Amino acid sequence: MSVLLTAAQMRAAEHAGMASGAVSGAELMERAGQGVVAALLKTWPNSEVAARRAIVLCGPGNNGGDGFVIARLLHQRDWQVELFLLGDSSRLPADARLNHDRWNALGKVGALPFDAPPRLSGGEGVVIDALFGTGLTRGLGAEVAPILARFEAAGYADWHRVAVDLPSGLCADSGRVLAAGDSPAAVFRADLTVSFHSAKPGHFLAQGPEVCGALEVVDIGLAAASFAEAAELVTDPGLPLGKRGGHKFDHGHALILSGGFGRTGAARLAARAALRIGAGLVTLAVPGAAQMEVAAQITALMMRRVETAEALAQLLEDRRLNAVCLGPGLGIERARMLVPEALRAGRATVLDADALSAFAGDPEALFTALHADCVLTPHGGEFARLFPDLARHLAGPLQSGPGFSRIDAARAAAARAGCTVLLKGPDTVIAAPDGTVCVHAAAYGRAAPWLATAGAGDVLAGLICGLLARGAGAYQAARAAAFLHVEAARCIGPGLIAEDLPEALPAVLRGLGA
């Protein structure tokens, strides 16, 4: 299982490694520098035969220390290296100071800000950002931002940009770019980011993927420390998805509540996803006025008329209906009427879209009615309606690090709601009320920008409901659905529309060996 370590957890892992006597700080720094050099040569093998020029920008802490190691290792490979240090070398921490001195025996240490900035000319080269890593506590201000701005203004042309651990300016915990007072937030925009031991949440959340470029995580020989509170990075469904025999009723019966005439498409998409992910049966609960519309569109799906809360209560007397989904296309009025009844019935329940927005005026009324087998699937706007204080924390400039993250927000929301919360986006975060949390990032090799299309969220709600019907727990169902949703999108690729997503599931499941 991959975990994402915050700046504080990473420091604790480093201290544990050093305290055990297994490794020294200087050894870790050496391996970090080796890892960056190896990753950059792997990414641009031709740079060995091109200009072999590097400009290394070192900061006042251990991130700068890594920069000195990188400069030395490239120099040993006959690269022409220009190195610049921000701050006073006598104030560097011990390991960084050691590597400063080792470099200084080989080459010069220029000062930052530049007297005369180096020119990015003469063919291919590499700018290495070793200014700040996990120790960044405030935004890049008047001293540092202009250094990056000069390179940006000059244009990098054939030069590659490598960030050591994190692009400077990016908060390791939140993936937000730190602001410096009223100045615009500044950040190094990397082509490649090389991090150590474990990725950080900031590599995957918010602006992280956009400013990191590609991401490599290199082993520096630290033992895998276990942090109960660390977020997991989702890289698999985490559930067995195959069917091992049995009757259709052994695989659950999902009930998807539909909206009225002309608004049934969203629920039909959700229902089809629930069926495709393996729910034994799926029924659409439809108001009378929409029955003809739905009947004309469905085959394997079933339909029941549900006009009122009483009708829903009656339907749910059938205990075989074991999972319910409300929200997609439901309409605010119908949601206000039906959600409390569905929650009273105590089934595993997904609430999405209108089922969330219906409680914008009184989120507490919803929280009181929710139970542990529920999953809320808000996008950013719906999240802000239910958890306005948490959304405010996430919005606006981040003045100090480590910053409040989408992980913090989802975790606080799940604790408050008393159920699983899946906060949607390219950086989806899923949290359980006990604090268990994971990040499913559609980023780097798993980017799926085609998912930003109408109806994609309805399919996700249906997938979760289908998995709940099959007996998965709320958190596990949400986690697996987020993974499968992006797998399906990647299977289709450009041109994707929401209708394609359920149809891609057989290929996805086959690929997973289900």
Ligand SMILES: NC(=O)C1=CN([C@@H]2O[C@H](COP(=O)(O)OP(=O)(O)OC[C@H]3O[C@@H](n4cnc5c(N)ncnc54)[C@H](O)[C@@H]3O)[C@@H](O)[C@H]2O)[C@@H](O)CC1
């Ligand atoms: N934790 C570990 O296990 C390892 C850490 N290593 C490196 O060490 C880094 C962390 O080192 P540090 O904790 O020294 O932190 P950093 O080197 O990231 O930065 C800390 C320094 O920057 C200053 N600072 C912070 N924000 C600033 C701003 N906006 N403007 C000006 N100065 C600012 C701080 O006062 C402090 O002097 C990692 O990112 C990584 O590159 C590696 O050497 C390998 C091992």
Ligand SMILES: Nc1ncnc2c1ncn2[C@@H]1O[C@H](COP(=O)(O)OP(=O)(O)O)[C@@H](O)[C@H]1O
């Ligand atoms: N750029 C993106 N990359 C990956 N996934 C995305 C992206 N944009 C949106 N998504 C995903 O697509 C779905 C959109 O859901 P939602 O906003 O509810 O839309 P709708 O209500 O139209 O279905 C969510 O699961 C979200 O995580």
Ligand SMILES: [K+]
């Ligand atoms: K950096």
